Amino acid sequence: MNIIRSMPRQARLDAPGALHHIMVRGIDKTVIFRDDRDKIKFLEKMGADVTGGKCAVYAWVLMDNHVHLLFKSGEAGISTVMRKVLTWYAQYFNRRYRRTGHLFQNRYKSILCEEDTYLLALIRYIHLNPVRANIIRTLEELDIYPWSGHHAIIGKAGYPWMRIGDVLSEFASTRRKAISEYRKFVKDGIGQKHDPQFSGGGLIRSQGGWSRVLSLRQKAQKEEYDERILGSGDFVQAILKEAGEKERRQMKIRRVGLTLSRLIEEELEKSNVSLQELKNGSRRKVVSGTRAKIARRGIEELGLSCAELARHLGVCTSSISRVIAKTGGEDGG
16 A cells, blocks of 8 residues: 555655755645654654664754655665655554555655755744744744754754754854854744745745846846755756766666666577576686676677676676686687
8 A cells, every 4th residue: 555645746856965855744734743642753763764874854843734854865865764754654643543545745845955055044944833833932932842853953852863063063163152043043033934935936946036036037147947956056057967967877777787688688598508607606618608798798789898797797897807808819819
């Protein structure tokens, strides 16, 4: 049973060390936290998976029907961690309340953010969600509100998976002064309304506001933008270029893997050698000969490197190099 429903959408942008504003919503505005126990369970699971994925969380808030996270991905990116958290929690929630079906609205939404420009603004924006929702009204109430990362930053709670030190270092070199300056920064944001640039807006968000858009239009200039990215045009352009290069590499790997598989099947059928024997590094003459033919064809017909062939044939790169050198010498003689 699929508990998290998905719809066709642009490919998610992700990279190790990238900063993301992640939004998770209940389907049809369904309440996803019915009591404190649900919230505790979600935080426990998220903390474990964030730690396991070597990720960092700078800000978070749990509302009744949605979640906001400011999240820096680890080596495996954000998708693996979020899939684990949301799948586990949806199963837990459905079991506890004896319900079936989807819990979350489509995929979670993630916006890749330009860290230098937006880190602090996003931390404040996320932590002030309960104030904008009129759940609490003052900074003092936010200080003790248990369902956002704000109370951890000021030392009222401990979450080892939060990068509290990194946040405070943006304000002052000593902890006491940093907390004081951070609280002033958050207080200055109380009263600000919902800001669409942090969760939507595409062109306007990526270019830095409507005034920036108008200015560029008057000058007949264009700048890169993408609804999945929060940052300047240069930042957007760099991210899209990196994503395009990554996609081309993945497509090449998939294409090469399929074509090489067919080539390997052809040679194995001719020599009556099994795939397992080929990849186990057997030095039996017929196996070595088959491996040499595959390596030679892979280089000449597919343009593969020795390293790429070695990965598919289960041997080291130097072995492929020796095979090519040997067969080359035989052909030349």
